[in-house]
Amino acid sequence: xxxxxPLYDNHVEAGARIVxxxxxxxxxxxxxxxxxxxxxxxxxGMFDVSHMTIVDLGGERVSExxxxxxxxxxxxxxxxGKALYTCMLNPDGGVIDDLIIYFIADTGYxxxxxxxxxxxDLKWIREQAGAFDVDVLERAELAMLAVQGPEARELAAPxxxxxxxxxxMALKPFNGLQAGNVFVARTGYTGEDGWEIVMPxxxxxxTWDRLLAAGVTPCGLxxxxxxxxxxxxxxxxxxxxxxVSPLEAGLGWTIAWEPDDRDFIGxxxxxxxxxxxxxxxxxxxxxxxxxxxxxxxxxxxxxxxDGEITSGGxxxxxxxxxxxxxxxxxxxxxxxxxxxxKLLNVRIVKTPFVRNGQIRIDA
Amino acid sequence: MSxxxxxxxxxxxxxxxxxxxxxxxxxxxxxxxxxALGDLVYVELPExxxxxxxxxxxxxxxxxxxxxxxxxxxxxxxxxVNDDLADDPEKINAEPYGDGWxxxxxxxxxxxxxxxxxxxxxxxxxDELDD
Numbered sequence: 001x002x003x004x005x006p007l008y009d010n011h012v013e014a015g016a017r018i019v020x021x022x023x024x025x026x027x028x029x030x031x032x033x034x035x036x037x038x039x040x041x042x043x044x045g046m047f048d049v050s051h052m053t054i055v056d057l058g059g060e061r062v063s064e065x066x067x068x069x070x071x072x073x074x075x076x077x078x079x080x081g082k083a084l085y086t087c088m089l090n091p092d093g094g095v096i097d098d099l100i101i102y103f104i105a106d107t108g109y110x111x112x113x114x115x116x117x118x119x120x121d122l123k124w125i126r127e128q129a130g131a132f133d134v135d136v137l138e139r140a141e142l143a144m145l146a147v148q149g150p151e152a153r154e155l156a157a158p159x160x161x162x163x164x165x166x167x168x169m170a171l172k173p174f175n176g177l178q179a180g181n182v183f184v185a186r187t188g189y190t191g192e193d194g195w196e197i198v199m200p201x202x203x204x205x206x207t208w209d210r211l212l213a214a215g216v217t218p219c220g221l222x223x224x225x226x227x228x229x230x231x232x233x234x235x236x237x238x239x240x241x242x243x244v245s246p247l248e249a250g251l252g253w254t255i256a257w258e259p260d261d262r263d264f265i266g267x268x269x270x271x272x273x274x275x276x277x278x279x280x281x282x283x284x285x286x287x288x289x290x291x292x293x294x295x296x297x298x299x300x301x302x303x304x305x306d307g308e309i310t311s312g313g314x315x316x317x318x319x320x321x322x323x324x325x326x327x328x329x330x331x332x333x334x335x336x337x338x339x340x341x342k343l344l345n346v347r348i349v350k351t352p353f354v355r356n357g358q359i360r361i362d363a
Numbered sequence: 364m365s366x367x368x369x370x371x372x373x374x375x376x377x378x379x380x381x382x383x384x385x386x387x388x389x390x391x392x393x394x395x396x397x398x399a400l401g402d403l404v405y406v407e408l409p410e411x412x413x414x415x416x417x418x419x420x421x422x423x424x425x426x427x428x429x430x431x432x433x434x435x436x437x438x439x440x441x442x443x444v445n446d447d448l449a450d451d452p453e454k455i456n457a458e459p460y461g462d463g464w465x466x467x468x469x470x471x472x473x474x475x476x477x478x479x480x481x482x483x484x485x486x487x488x489x490d491e492l493d494d
Contacts, residue, residue, distance in 0.1 A: 033427050034402040222401065226427060290449070292405050292425045314404040314427050321405075340407075340423065 001025065005050035006143045006201040010208045014218045022116030024051040027220040037226050037316045039217035040190050041357050044149035044156075046208070046216045047224055051115040054139040054198065055125065058108045065132035066101065066109060068264055069125065071246060073256035077103035081176040083187055086254050087246045088113075088124070089266030093273065094242040095249065097121050098234060100187065102176055110183070112144075114236050128265070143204035147216060148194035148227075150357060153186075155214045156195055159207050160184060168195075189224065191231025191355045230315050232284055232324060232351030238295060239282075239310040239324055247273050248326060249310075250282035250351075280307070280326050284351035285337070286361060287321040289344040297323075298338040299346070304330045309337065317354045318363050324351070367393075368460050372476065373485035374436045379460060380479065383467070387442050388474070391464040392424065392433060392455065395489055400426040403452040408444040409466065415439060422465050424455065436479065439468035 002025040011018065016027035027048065029036060039045045059065070066074040072086030082103050088096045097117045102110040113121045126136050147156040153169060160168045164179030171177060173193075176185025183198040199207060212218065225235070232250070234240060240249035247255070247270060255270060256262070273279055287293050293312030300306055307327030315322045323346075327335065336343040349361040371379045377396035381389045397403065407423040415421050415435040422433040422444075445464050448454060455463035480488065 028428075029401060032402055222428060290405065291407070292430065294430060314425070316427070 003051070005048055006204040007048045007050060007145075007208055010205055011048065011218070014212070016218070016220060019221070021051065021221055022114075022118075024115060026051060027218070029220040029222045030218050033220065033222035033226065034316045036217055036219040036223035040149045040192055040219060040223065040227055041317055041354070042149070044147060044152040044194075044216045045190075045219035045223065046211050047146040047148070047219050048143075048204075048208075049146050049196070050143040050201075050204065052144060053113045053115060053118040053121065054142050054144070055111040055113065055122070056104075056108065056137045056139055057111065057125075057129070057134050058137070059132065059134040060107055061132045062107055062109055062134050065129060065134045067262055068132075069128055070099070070101070071255045071264055071266060071270070072101075073262065074101060074103065074109065076256065077101075079175070080104065081171075081178075081185070083174045083176060083185060087240075087251055088121070089246070089264070089270075090242055091265060091269075092242075093245040093266040093269035095236070095240045095244060095246060095251075096124055096242060098236050098240070098251070102183075102185065104178075116237060141201055142198050143201045144196060144198045145204065145207060145211070146188055146190075146194065146196045147211060148188045148190040148192045148219075150193060152192070152194035152216070155216050156197070156211060158214070159197065159210055189231075189233055190227040191233070191352055192227075193356065226313055226316055229311050229313055229322065229324070230317055230352065230354035232353060234324070235311055244326075245270060245273055248280045248282060250324070278329050280328060281330075282310075282324065282326055284349045284353060284361070285309070285312075285323040285325050285335070285346040286318075286349045286353075286363065287323075287337070287344060287346050291339050291344050292321045293323040293337055293339070293344075293346070299325050299327050299335050300338060300343060301328060301330065301332055301335045304328050304332060307335070315353060318359055318361075320363060322353050367482045367486055369482050371460065371482065372479040373482065374479060375488060376434055376436070378433065378436055380436055382474075387467050387469050388437060388439070389464050389467045390421075390433075390436065391459055393485075394459045395492075396431075397456050397459045397463070400424060400431055401428045402426055403455045406445075406448040406452045406455070406465065408446075408448065409441050411441050411444060413441045414471070415441065415468065424452070424465075433465060435468070437468065437470050437474055438472060439470040441466060442469045443467040
C-alpha cells in the first residue's frame with residue numbers, strides 16, 4: 001500500500017480506479033478518462049494534487065539562494081503571490097526537477113515540486129541551502145486541489161472565505177494570495193483557466209464535497225495527462241530528466257539569461273549549448289495516419305536522423321493522436337514515426353495543441 | 364459487475380469467442396478487459412483472409428492509456444473484421460459482447476475447448492482477480 005492523500009476516501013467513494021503513482025495511491029479515473037477530460041475543457045473539473053511536495057523557504061538571503069538554485073530568476077517576481085515556473089538544474093545543465101515558486105514575502109518563498117522526485121529534490125535543496133542560511137520546511141500537512149476549466153473559478157469561489165473572495169476572483173494568471181488559511185493561485189496544468197488551492201488537510205474533504213455538490217467533475221491522473229499533453233506542458237521524467245537540458249525540452253523560455261553575471265547552477269553548460277547548431281529540437285507532432293503515438297517511439301526524419309517521442313497519446317479534444325518529441329537539429333516540418341514496425345506520417349506543429357478549450361493547430 | 368453471457372467461451376487473456384451457425388467464430392474482448400483498458404480510441408484490425416496462429420497477434424486495441432495486443436485464441440483464417448470500430452472504437456467499451464466484436468475467424472482445425480473457459484470458469488478467474 002502506498003501513501004494516501006487526505007482525499008483518498010473521497011476518491012474511493014466517487015468510484016475511482018486507484019493506481020500507484022510515485023508511491024502514492026492516486027485516482028487514475030472515476031469511470032471515463034475522456035469524459036473527465038472534456039469536463040475540464042468545457043466546464044470544470046477537480047484534481048487532488050496533494051501528493052505534490054510543498055516546500056517553504058525562509059531566511060534573509062532566500063532570494064539570493066533561489067537566484068543560484070534555479071535557472072529562472074526570482075528577481076522577476078515583484079509582487080507578493082506572483083508565481084514563476086522554472087527548472088532546477090544539476091551542474092551539467094540536466095533537469096533535477098521542474099517547479100513553481102511563489103513569492104510570499106521578502107524573506108519567504110513557497111516551492112511546489114513533483115511527488116516522484118520529492119526525496120532527491122529535498123536533499124539537493126538542503127545541500128545547497130546551507131551556505132545561505134536558508135530554512136527548508138516541507139509542508140506535508142497541507143492538501144492541494146486543482147480546480148480547472150472555464151467555469152472553475154466561479155464554481156470554486158464559495159470555497160474561499162467571503163472576506164477574500166473578491167480578491168481571489170481578481171487574481172491575474174500566475175498570481176496567488178493567502179486567503180485566510182488557504183493559499184489560492186490562478187495556476188494549473190491543463191491549459192484552462194482555474195485555481196490551485198492549498199489548504200490544511202482537515203479542510204480538504206469538506207472542500208471536495210462542496211465542489212462536487214457545485215457540479216465540479218472529479219478527474220484522475222489519466223485526464224490530467226491528456227490535458228497537459230494537449231496544452232504542451234512538460235511532464236518530468238518523460239519529457240525531461242537529469243540527462244536533458246531545458247534547451248532540448250522546449251523550456252528555453254524558462255531560463256533567465258539576463259543579467260549575464262547571475263551565476264546559477266548549470267549555467268555554463270547551457271551557455272555552451274545555447275548557440276550550438278547541433279542542438280536537438282523539441283516539437284509537437286500531429287499524426288496524419290490512423291493510430292496512436294506513444295512514449296519512446298522512434299521518430300524518423302529522412303536524410304536527417306532519428307528522434308524520440310517523449311510524450312505521446314490520443315487527444316480527446318482533437319480526436320487524433322498527438323505527441324511531444326525530441327528530434328535532430330534541422331529545418332523540416334514532416335517526419336515519420338515507427339509504430340509496430342510501420343512508419344506513420346506525422347506533421348510538426350506549433351504547440352500548444354489546445355488552449356482554453358480551442359484547438360490551436362491546423363488539424 | 365455485469366453478468367457474463369452464458370453462450371460464449373472465454374480465455375485467460377480476457378477474450379471471448381462465439382461459435383456461429385456457419386462454423387465461423389466471432390472474437391472480442393471481455394467487459395473486464397475493456398474496463399481495465401479504459402476508453403478505447405483506436406483498433407488495428409487484421410486483413411481479411413489473413414491466416415492467424417493460436418496465440419498469434421491478431422489485432423491491437425488502444426485506449427487513451429495504452430496499447431494492448433489481442434491474441435488469436437484459435438488458429439484460423441480471418442473471415443471478417445468489424446470495420447465499424449475504425450470510426451467508433453468505443454463500441455468495445457459500450458457493447459463488448461455485441462457491436463464491439465473485433466474479428467470473425469474460420470477455424471483451421473477443430474477447436475480444443477479444453478484450452479478455453481466456460482462462463483463459470485471465467486467468472487471464477489475474475490473473482491480471484493478481485494481478491
